Amino acid sequence: MARSKSPDPPADLLGPVTGEVSWFCCGTAWGPCSSTGKGACGTCNSGSLQHAWPNTSDACWSITRPDRCGVGLSRRTCGFRHRTTALCGGASVVTTIADCGPQTDLFCGERSCCGATCADNRLIDLTPAAFSRIASLSAGLRPCEIATG
Amino acid sequence: MHGIAASQPYVLAFFLGWAGLLKLFSRRTRAQAGQTALARLVGAARAVPALVAVGLVEVAVAAALVLPPYSAAEGAAAAVLAAGFLAYLGYAHVAAPTSSCGCLGAHSRPADRRGFGRAGLLLAAGLLSMTAGPHPPVAALVVVEVVILLALSAELDRYWLTPSRRFLVRMRGPLSVPPPGDVPLETSLRLLYLSPAYCSASSRLSSDIRETWDEDGTRFVVYGAGARTAVFAVPLTGDDPSAVRVALVEEPAPA
Amino acid sequence: MTSRRDLLKSAVLGGGATVVAATALGSLGPEAAFAETAYDAEPGAPDPDFAEGRIRTIKDDTLLVLGSNMVFHTIRIVNGTSLWKLGPVPFEAAKPGDGLYARGVRMPDGMLAAESVWLNIVNIKGHIKNITDGKLHLDHHGKEVLCHVVPGKSVAIQAQAPPTADLSMLKVSQHVQILGAWRPDTNEVDIATVFSPH
Numbered sequence: 029m030a031r032s033k034s035p036d037p038p039a040d041l042l043g044p045v046t047g048e049v050s051w052f053c054c055g056t057a058w059g060p061c062s063s064t065g066k067g068a069c070g071t072c073n074s075g076s077l078q079h080a081w082p083n084t085s086d087a088c089w090s091i092t093r094p095d096r097c098g099v100g101l102s103r104r105t106c107g108f109r110h111r112t113t114a115l116c117g118g119a120s121v122v123t124t125i126a127d128c129g130p131q132t133d134l135f136c137g138e139r140s141c142c143g144a145t146c147a148d149n150r151l152i153d154l155t156p157a158a159f160s161r162i163a164s165l166s167a168g169l170r171p172c173e174i175a176t177g
Numbered sequence: 178m179h180g181i182a183a184s185q186p187y188v189l190a191f192f193l194g195w196a197g198l199l200k201l202f203s204r205r206t207r208a209q210a211g212q213t214a215l216a217r218l219v220g221a222a223r224a225v226p227a228l229v230a231v232g233l234v235e236v237a238v239a240a241a242l243v244l245p246p247y248s249a250a251e252g253a254a255a256a257v258l259a260a261g262f263l264a265y266l267g268y269a270h271v272a273a274p275t276s277s278c279g280c281l282g283a284h285s286r287p288a289d290r291r292g293f294g295r296a297g298l299l300l301a302a303g304l305l306s307m308t309a310g311p312h313p314p315v316a317a318l319v320v321v322e323v324v325i326l327l328a329l330s331a332e333l334d335r336y337w338l339t340p341s342r343r344f345l346v347r348m349r350g351p352l353s354v355p356p357p358g359d360v361p362l363e364t365s366l367r368l369l370y371l372s373p374a375y376c377s378a379s380s381r382l383s384s385d386i387r388e389t390w391d392e393d394g395t396r397f398v399v400y401g402a403g404a405r406t407a408v409f410a411v412p413l414t415g416d417d418p419s420a421v422r423v424a425l426v427e428e429p430a431p432a
Numbered sequence: 433m434t435s436r437r438d439l440l441k442s443a444v445l446g447g448g449a450t451v452v453a454a455t456a457l458g459s460l461g462p463e464a465a466f467a468e469t470a471y472d473a474e475p476g477a478p479d480p481d482f483a484e485g486r487i488r489t490i491k492d493d494t495l496l497v498l499g500s501n502m503v504f505h506t507i508r509i510v511n512g513t514s515l516w517k518l519g520p521v522p523f524e525a526a527k528p529g530d531g532l533y534a535r536g537v538r539m540p541d542g543m544l545a546a547e548s549v550w551l552n553i554v555n556i557k558g559h560i561k562n563i564t565d566g567k568l569h570l571d572h573h574g575k576e577v578l579c580h581v582v583p584g585k586s587v588a589i590q591a592q593a594p595p596t597a598d599l600s601m602l603k604v605s606q607h608v609q610i611l612g613a614w615r616p617d618t619n620e621v622d623i624a625t626v627f628s629p630h
Binding site for chain 2: 437439440441443444445447448449450451452512513514516519520547548550561562563564565566567574581583584585586587589594595596597598599600602603604605624625
């Protein structure tokens with residue numbers, strides 16, 4: 029399958045990247061999560077400190093396409109650790125990759141701010157356990173910085 | 178009855194021919210083959226060859242159906258193909274419930290009731306066509322059946338269903354503007370999240386909102402902050418985040 | 433209650449600030465604050481201070497919750513625990529059958545002393561299939577989720593615009609994220625916030 033090249037080099041190789049962080053449920057749980065399953069890695073659970081990353085494989089990249097928003101991200105596979113830090117307040121959490129996502133291209137250009145600090149584009153989705161360590165679940169979407177954990 | 182049966186080869190030929198040609202010549206369809214349930218069935222590397230093979234069979238059966246002379250074997254071949262589609266959809270529903278079927282062009286939606294309905298209708302048409310004799314088809318019936326099959330094709334929704342729904346929404350305004358009333362809490366919270374006050378205090382917050390009330394044009398929002406309480410004052414009018422104020426108060430948690 | 437609110441009100445309007453000074457709480461900043469809550473959970477592993485599941489029974493101030501991994505959690509609602517169900521709610525709003533996420537402090541006896549409990553909260557993404565009277569029909573992973581607009585509570589955030597209670601800008605086939613409260617044992621959700629990128 030032809031895969032368009034991401035902007036070169038991936039931004040996250042040069043240092044931490046900023047983007048938006050949201051949360052998603054996984055594991056066969058209650059509500060609309062009942063059909064979600066255990067994610068692309070087969071290990072995802074809402075109660076575990078895990079995340080979804082947009083570039084876990086060619087097939088994953090072809091769905092999420094951060095390059096369409098001008099963002100290059102490195103290929104990182106199941107179990108890789110990232111540290112996500114809330115730009116608002118500085119709380120951080122280290123999580124491992126358990127799924128493919130978010131679909132960055134569907135929210136291209138979206139921006140979240142905290143005070144004067146803003147971040148563009150959805151680059152990472154945390155499980156509820158992880159997100160609630162750095163922000164309230166009811167906030168839904170926050171600006172963050174992502175580094176290797 | 179004879180006319181009904183005699184119409185089916187044309188319906189089947191139209192549909193199979195179209196589906197086959199899309200699989201053979203649509204680059205987009207082949208590009209998305211890796212995301213279909215077919216890729217799960219035969220492996221990602223073989224998804225495109227498998228798609229092309231299915232397309233060739235569909236085109237061959239469609240051609241046989243419309244080219245004279247007609248034989249019941251051609252109807253039987255179409256019925257077998259339709260039964261195969263139905264079995265494939267069943268497999269996709271169980272084994273790859275989030276994958277698209279890749280049946281008729283590229284789209285990202287998994288097989289649903291309409292997909293099963295379409296495959297069932299094709300199977301019925303295939304079985305009926307086995308009984309077709311040398312009778313003329315009923316043109317109106319062919320058109321109606323084709324229209325029903327098209328309507329059951331989620332792949333085509335963007336051409337007719339989505340625009341018609343958009344038109345109806347524009348006409349009817351089902352989410353029309355609410356009467357001006359209280360400011361929703363979420364509106365105040367979004368202003369709060371943007372504020373320097375929240376940004377400076379958020380690392381201290383240990384709970385979500387404990388309590389909120391409105392007084393004198395201000396919305397007060399209370400969070401837990403460890404053993405303390407964080408209280409924010411958010412103006413109910415205006416959208417200036419710097420107007421939000423915060424205090425950290427030594428006081429016991431609310432009773 | 434009134435006197436307590438008066439106290440909080442006078443604190444924030446009288447002596448409150450538009451930012452909290454880094455030293456206001458006797459520390460130097462966020463780093464110091466987080467050093468207090470030492471990281472004790474292994475990345476990738478279940479978070480011991482978090483619980484997920486559905487409420488089986490409620491007794492006094494304790495929720496018995498069955499996790500989707502079939503592990504039972506006992507969650508104690510303490511003074512100052514925040515509860516969310518489409519917004520802040522009192523403890524009485526928690527019902528058996530509700531789904532929940534809870535964060536707090538795990539006690540030596542295994543009980544979770546909750547700081548925050550979110551009841552039925554969902555955060556789902558999908559395409560708007562259709563819009564009917566006060567409802568968005570969301571295609572979420574191929575399944576329809578019926579999302580109800582709740583007057584006075586639901587807002588939409590479109591691009592950089594401030595949130596609005598007027599959701600009429602939403603369009604069929606648009607991709608959105610919906611934060612809301614699930615109605616237990618249905619495919620229906622009450623909308624808190626719709627995030628729409630365009």
